[in-house]
Amino acid sequence: MIIYLKNIWETYATVFEGMAITFSYLLQRPITVQYPDRMKESVPETLPEKYRGRLMVDTELCTACGLCAKACPIDVIEMKGGRAEGKKGLRLIYFNIYHGKCMYCNLCVEACPAEDGEEDEHHTAIYFKKNFEGSSYTLNGLVEQFIPPDEARRRLKESEEIAAKRAAAAAETTKNSEAKQESDKPKDGGDV
Amino acid sequence: MITENDLQSRVEITPINGSEIEINMGPHHPSTHGVIRFILFLDGEIVVRAVADVGYLHRSIEKIAENLPYPMFMPYTDRVDYVAAINCNLGYALAVESLAGLEVPERATWLRMIGAELNRINSHLIAVGALAMDVGATTPFVHAIREREYILDLLEILTGTRMNNNYVRFGGVCQDVPEDFFKKTEKFLDHFVLFLGEFNRLLTTNKIFLERLINVGILTGDQALGFSFSGPNLRASGVGHDLRRIDPYCFYSDMEFSVPVGSGVKGTTGDSFDRFIVRIDEMLESVKILRQIMSKIKEGPIQSKIPRKIVLPAGESYHRSEAPRGELGFHIVSDGKSNMPYRIKIRTGSFAAMTSLSELFKGMMVADVVAYFASLDVVAPEVDR
Numbered sequence: 099m100i101i102y103l104k105n106i107w108e109t110y111a112t113v114f115e116g117m118a119i120t121f122s123y124l125l126q127r128p129i130t131v132q133y134p135d136r137m138k139e140s141v142p143e144t145l146p147e148k149y150r151g152r153l154m155v156d157t158e159l160c161t162a163c164g165l166c167a168k169a170c171p172i173d174v175i176e177m178k179g180g181r182a183e184g185k186k187g188l189r190l191i192y193f194n195i196y197h198g199k200c201m202y203c204n205l206c207v208e209a210c211p212a213e214d215g216e217e218d219e220h221h222t223a224i225y226f227k228k229n230f231e232g233s234s235y236t237l238n239g240l241v242e243q244f245i246p247p248d249e250a251r252r253r254l255k256e257s258e259e260i261a262a263k264r265a266a267a268a269a270e271t272t273k274n275s276e277a278k279q280e281s282d283k284p285k286d287g288g289d290v
Numbered sequence: 291m292i293t294e295n296d297l298q299s300r301v302e303i304t305p306i307n308g309s310e311i312e313i314n315m316g317p318h319h320p321s322t323h324g325v326i327r328f329i330l331f332l333d334g335e336i337v338v339r340a341v342a343d344v345g346y347l348h349r350s351i352e353k354i355a356e357n358l359p360y361p362m363f364m365p366y367t368d369r370v371d372y373v374a375a376i377n378c379n380l381g382y383a384l385a386v387e388s389l390a391g392l393e394v395p396e397r398a399t400w401l402r403m404i405g406a407e408l409n410r411i412n413s414h415l416i417a418v419g420a421l422a423m424d425v426g427a428t429t430p431f432v433h434a435i436r437e438r439e440y441i442l443d444l445l446e447i448l449t450g451t452r453m454n455n456n457y458v459r460f461g462g463v464c465q466d467v468p469e470d471f472f473k474k475t476e477k478f479l480d481h482f483v484l485f486l487g488e489f490n491r492l493l494t495t496n497k498i499f500l501e502r503l504i505n506v507g508i509l510t511g512d513q514a515l516g517f518s519f520s521g522p523n524l525r526a527s528g529v530g531h532d533l534r535r536i537d538p539y540c541f542y543s544d545m546e547f548s549v550p551v552g553s554g555v556k557g558t559t560g561d562s563f564d565r566f567i568v569r570i571d572e573m574l575e576s577v578k579i580l581r582q583i584m585s586k587i588k589e590g591p592i593q594s595k596i597p598r599k600i601v602l603p604a605g606e607s608y609h610r611s612e613a614p615r616g617e618l619g620f621h622i623v624s625d626g627k628s629n630m631p632y633r634i635k636i637r638t639g640s641f642a643a644m645t646s647l648s649e650l651f652k653g654m655m656v657a658d659v660v661a662y663f664a665s666l667d668v669v670a671p672e673v674d675r
């Protein structure tokens with residue numbers, strides 16, 4: 099009987115203790131905030147420096163080396179580089195990021211060798227923005243084309259022309275050298 | 291997933307007599323923490339037989355590993371246990387590093403340990419909160435989740451993401467932290483110790499909560515070892531087995547911390563309450579470890595030079611580390627030629643915990659089934675991988 103009463107007493111005592119704690123929260127300021135319209139400052143500004151938000155590429159900086167695409171485990175990055183008139187090295191033809199697939203793992207960013215030398219906001223050619231709001235109603239909306247399709251088509255054509263020119267030039271030299279050496283070794287010329 | 295035929299072969303099916311009914315608990319049940327299914331054969335409210343059905347969350351992570359170079363598999367280890375991602379990263383990194391013979395700079399090791407211990411607290415908060423919710427107390431869960439949110443903020447500074455951090459790299463970590471991170475962590479730890487006091491007043495002393503857990507699902511030390519339990523579940527049964535102590539990795543051998551073991555404070559050793567209280571105690575130990583790390587960490591490089599293409603020597607090796615849900619082991623087989631593993635087998639604590647269910651559920655009430663299962667702190671992705 100005494101144990102029975104003691105149990106009841108203990109139950110009430112501990113339950114009320116818990117209630118007291120819960121009640122004390124009623125008198126405190128709520129820790130929840132209303133997102134997004136009642137925030138004092140925009141959320142991306144409060145995020146730490148290295149926050150992995152949406153993936154971005156700086157098309158000017160990018161050397162189209164393709165290392166990021168190779169480093170990505172799930173083929174999020176679809177890119178192609180090609181020659182351009184009056185530019186040494188490669189230029190981007192297209193660079194698409196499938197945000198819906200990306201798992202924000204940072205491997206591509208670490209692989210990228212192209213960096214801008216600026217002191218503040220220093221970043222590699224492919225980098226994470228702090229912005230994380232990227233929802234879309236369609237799956238295609240999650241594919242971001244950093245080179246617009248028209249421009250990409252133009253660049254592709256240009257690079258193909260250059261490649262064809264070079265191939266022709268290379269063929270010429272091969273012919274010449276063939277003529278000189280009279281060897282019939284086929285040589286592969288031209289590169290894209 | 292279990293087909294009808296499997297079921298027949300696995301359970302000694304006696305024709306269900308009039309008083310016995312078969313019910314499915316899950317795959318989508320609020321108390322199963324992910325998609326896990328039990329098939330319970332009930333006599334009234336007592337479980338006569340039970341089958342645990344796993345495989346609903348199978349993502350063939352081990353198979354994916356065979357088709358990816360070693361560094362590219364790192365983000366997938368996050369998904370082995372998403373509640374304690376850095377612990378899984380660390381386990382994998384240690385396994386490969388020990389095989390490839392890679393050096394890790396001192397600061398990187400400290401940072402890894404900070405990540406792992408923060409993740410451990412984070413994971414145990416989920417464990418105790420979800421246990422409370424499963425036995426009917428919603429408020430403590432909200433409190434635990436609130437604290438976890440502070441940890442996620444810290445992890446955000448440390449790694450750049452809140453979950454699935456992909457923080458550890460071979461030979462280091464992916465990024466350094468700003469100096470104010472340590473101040474913030476210090477502040478959080480002070481606050482967290484106070485919070486645990488409040489949490490104990492709110493939940494741990496609550497008579498109703500105690501009654502739901504005490505003497506429910508008792509596992510003796512031998513039994514727990516027999517089910518190959520590890521981690522907090524094994525320690526709750528009175529076996530002081532902690533890999534940070536027994537087989538130290540990183541700098542855990544320099545750390546001063548005690549290994550909490552279950553002693554049947556309220557009921558019998560190895561009951562559900564022991565599993566709960568061991569986790570609470572472990573969070574306090576993690577706080578201690580974090581404070582020591584913070585006093586010892588120094589400036590320095592965070593990444594050593596690693597070869598561009600990692601090829602492990604032919605052979606196999608097993609490396610284990612202490613994750614919040616028990617021993618996390620990576621068994622790596624390499625053919626010595628390619629930069630991808632021949633086979634990776636991941637051993638997780640949750641899977642071992644699942645093996646005990648058919649045995650322990652026998653003779654339990656349905657309500658106790660929920661309490662016992664919640665006290666094991668099983669997360670479904672770790673079971674299936």
Ligand code: SF4
Nearest residue numbers: 170200201203204206
């Ligand atoms: S963050 Fe990871 S998943 Fe996303 S594009 Fe980069 S490498 Fe691929």
Ligand code: SF4
Nearest residue numbers: 160161163164166210
């Ligand atoms: S790794 Fe960097 S430079 Fe190379 S293609 Fe990717 S974004 Fe461009």
